[in-house]
Amino acid sequence: MAAELVTTAALSAARSTDPARPQRADARRNVVALVEAAKTVFARSGVDAPAKEITDRAGVGVGTLYRHFPRRSDLIVAVMQHEIDECIEAAEEFANTLRPWEALTTWIERFMDFVGTKRGLALALHSGDPAYDDLPQHLLDRLAPVLQTLLTRAVDGKLARADITAREVLTAIALICQPVPGEQPIFNQRMARVFMDGLTLPKRSRAEVDIRIGNLASDVERS
Amino acid sequence: MAAELVTTAALSAARSTDPARPQRADARRNVVALVEAAKTVFARSGVDAPAKEITDRAGVGVGTLYRHFPRRSDLIVAVMQHEIDECIEAAEEFANTLRPWEALTTWIERFMDFVGTKRGLALALHSGDPAYDDLPQHLLDRLAPVLQTLLTRAVDGKLARADITAREVLTAIALICQPVPGEQPIFNQRMARVFMDGLTLPKRSRAEVDIRIGNLASDVERS
DNA sequence: AACTATACGGAATAGCTTTCCGGTTAGTAC
DNA sequence: GTACTAACCGGAAAGCTATTCCGTATAGTT
Numbered sequence: 164m165a166a167e168l169v170t171t172a173a174l175s176a177a178r179s180t181d182p183a184r185p186q187r188a189d190a191r192r193n194v195v196a197l198v199e200a201a202k203t204v205f206a207r208s209g210v211d212a213p214a215k216e217i218t219d220r221a222g223v224g225v226g227t228l229y230r231h232f233p234r235r236s237d238l239i240v241a242v243m244q245h246e247i248d249e250c251i252e253a254a255e256e257f258a259n260t261l262r263p264w265e266a267l268t269t270w271i272e273r274f275m276d277f278v279g280t281k282r283g284l285a286l287a288l289h290s291g292d293p294a295y296d297d298l299p300q301h302l303l304d305r306l307a308p309v310l311q312t313l314l315t316r317a318v319d320g321k322l323a324r325a326d327i328t329a330r331e332v333l334t335a336i337a338l339i340c341q342p343v344p345g346e347q348p349i350f351n352q353r354m355a356r357v358f359m360d361g362l363t364l365p366k367r368s369r370a371e372v373d374i375r376i377g378n379l380a381s382d383v384e385r386s
Numbered sequence: 387m388a389a390e391l392v393t394t395a396a397l398s399a400a401r402s403t404d405p406a407r408p409q410r411a412d413a414r415r416n417v418v419a420l421v422e423a424a425k426t427v428f429a430r431s432g433v434d435a436p437a438k439e440i441t442d443r444a445g446v447g448v449g450t451l452y453r454h455f456p457r458r459s460d461l462i463v464a465v466m467q468h469e470i471d472e473c474i475e476a477a478e479e480f481a482n483t484l485r486p487w488e489a490l491t492t493w494i495e496r497f498m499d500f501v502g503t504k505r506g507l508a509l510a511l512h513s514g515d516p517a518y519d520d521l522p523q524h525l526l527d528r529l530a531p532v533l534q535t536l537l538t539r540a541v542d543g544k545l546a547r548a549d550i551t552a553r554e555v556l557t558a559i560a561l562i563c564q565p566v567p568g569e570q571p572i573f574n575q576r577m578a579r580v581f582m583d584g585l586t587l588p589k590r591s592r593a594e595v596d597i598r599i600g601n602l603a604s605d606v607e608r609s
Numbered sequence: 610a611a612c613t614a615t616a617c618g619g620a621a622t623a624g625c626t627t628t629c630c631g632g633t634t635a636g637t638a639c
Numbered sequence: 640g641t642a643c644t645a646a647c648c649g650g651a652a653a654g655c656t657a658t659t660c661c662g663t664a665t666a667g668t669t
Contacts, residue, residue: 187667188666190617209514213656214658215657224618226660227617290509296567299566299567327576327580331576334577338566341512341561342514344514350557354558357584357585358558358581360588362580409646411635413648416647436626438626447648447649448626448650449629450647456627612667612668613667613669614668615664615666616665618662620659621659621661622658622660623656623657624656625654625656628651629651633646633647634644634646635644635646637642638641638644639640639643
């Protein structure tokens with residue numbers, strides 16, 4: 164079922180040559196085996212698991228891995244193609260069934276599930292390791308447009324501030340969703356919600372409150 | 387000038403034995419040289435620069451590095467001791483001169499300067515690499531108390547929500563401050579401010595706005 | 610059945626961290 | 640000053656992993 168998907172991904176990653184004569188059958192088999200193996204290994208050991216762990220499980224040599232997926236990010240993209248598509252579909256669904264702000268926050272929760280589940284993905288996104296260089300780019304290119312739709316709707320409804328782009332929101336959420344040793348994923352979710360709260364229109368309440376308790380504050384200062 | 391500081395740091399990191407007879411003079415020299423070298427190298431190549439780069443610059447063998455600083459985090463802590471102290475002093479100063487909310491946000495900006503300047507520090511904090519394991523712990527232990535003071539003042543003044551701890555704020559800010567390829571530090575600062583906005587009291591304005599433009603929202607939905 | 614472009618496997622290379630130990634030296638005792 | 644020893648040093652060695660390279664094998668074609 165994931166076969167066509169996988170092949171497509173691998174093709175775009177591995178084959179930039181003459182599409183007239185398609186990939187050999189054994190090559191196609193190996194690509195599928197590698198992606199399947201990588202999916203399992205990534206889930207257990209994170210996206211920077213040793214290459215050999217993947218090739219052993221796929222029953223191929225390391226050369227085969229590097230031929231089809233020159234950079235680690237190519238393999239990750241192939242593995243996640245499916246989940247990314249689902250995330251995009253979810254955005255359209257939410258846009259059609261929920262009110263603007265709820266659609267926005269619900270999708271963000273959905274996105275967090277995706278990022279948070281893949282152990283180490285959020286980390287890889289910002290690792291600085293050249294092997295992952297165009298992974299963020301790819302994810303942003305795919306996901307920013309659909310989020311932008313939700314975001315624009317919220318902004319038009321005066322529900323969200325207008326000075327932050329969809330790309331920025333995605334990047335920030337991805338940062339916040341990085342696993343923290345000693346904290347459960349629920350922590351990241353709570354922090355992300357704080358961030359989303361900050362995305363609502365800058366409130367008059369802020370200034371109001373400041374003024375209202377200005378005297379109290381001064382009292383505290385003096386003490 | 388930083389000599390005593392460095393020595394103190396190194397002692398706590400490197401010597402767990404009989405304090406009656408102090409460290410030999412050459413050992414002390416080497417520790418200072420290593421920390422000085424590391425400070426320079428960290429600034430240029432990040433906190434995970436090759437060990438040899440540091441030992442070469444310090445003019446010692448790698449064995450000497452690992453003897454004094456078994457884990458990378460020991461070296462980082464030694465290098466940053468001074469900056470951490472400054473950060474703590476700043477909190478006291480802000481608490482005495484600024485109103486609660488301003489003290490809080492100003493100190494956060496100060497903290498961001500610290501974290502953001504050290505290339506790769508924010509990254510190391512959440513890398514998962516065991517070599518950095520107790521670095522977050524150490525930073526939190528040192529900084530959480532002073533932030534908690536500022537935060538409590540803001541909460542007492544009804545300026546900030548009460549359901550988030552100082553440790554959580556520090557962790558979240560550190561996450562947000564991680565360098566993003568292709569983005570300038572100003573980006574992280576903007577996102578951190580959004581987060582801080584979300585830290586203000588959950589506002590009636592949110593519900594208000596929802597209700598007020600509820601019809602509009604529904605209109606948009608139907609279209 | 611022969612032929613060739615394509616693909617395979619894994620040895621080889623390279624770069625890094627971390628350990629280990631024979632040799633050196635600072636500090637002390639006489 | 641000399642001798643002694645515990646502390647310390649340097650860098651070779653061991654152990655990882657990523658990535659490249661090329662002689663060998665084979666799928667698909669004629």
